[in-house]
Amino acid sequence: MTPAPPLGSSRRPLTALATAVALVRIGAGVALGGIPRPFLRLEQPIPPGSSMTLLMRTVGIRDLAIGLGTLRAVRAGGTDDLERWIGAGLVSDALDVAAGLAAARTTGTRGVLSAAVAAPMVILDCVTLAELTRARGAVAPPED
Numbered sequence: 001m002t003p004a005p006p007l008g009s010s011r012r013p014l015t016a017l018a019t020a021v022a023l024v025r026i027g028a029g030v031a032l033g034g035i036p037r038p039f040l041r042l043e044q045p046i047p048p049g050s051s052m053t054l055l056m057r058t059v060g061i062r063d064l065a066i067g068l069g070t071l072r073a074v075r076a077g078g079t080d081d082l083e084r085w086i087g088a089g090l091v092s093d094a095l096d097v098a099a100g101l102a103a104a105r106t107t108g109t110r111g112v113l114s115a116a117v118a119a120p121m122v123i124l125d126c127v128t129l130a131e132l133t134r135a136r137g138a139v140a141p142p143e144d
Helices: 009-034 037-043 052-076 079-107 109-138
Strands: none
Touching (some): 009 052
16 A cells, blocks of 8 residues: 655645635634633523533533644644544534434434534535545546
């Protein structure tokens, strides 16, 4: 198996796309992990002793970790690690959408809203992975 091509200057749109994914995740991670209460407005009043704030912080920490890993992979310039980080984010986001839709039966609008918030990231992850695949194919050596 040949190593993946580096992200060079000819890959600026891909680099910009992957950087955008990373920065959105980092921003969400800082917001959810640092100040989760505003995002819990739909859950008001939060019962005393509830773990909702902790849960929101853990979601933020997860997004921050995936975002930092993605940004590091972008800066390192290789597509293999970048593909892994974007793929991990896609799995996370797709499962968030599925969980929100599944919860809609019991939580109603809140579950649908949760899925709707994560759905754009699923699309962005898929577009980025498609671009990574296209970039790989553009520089693939001819087969013997």
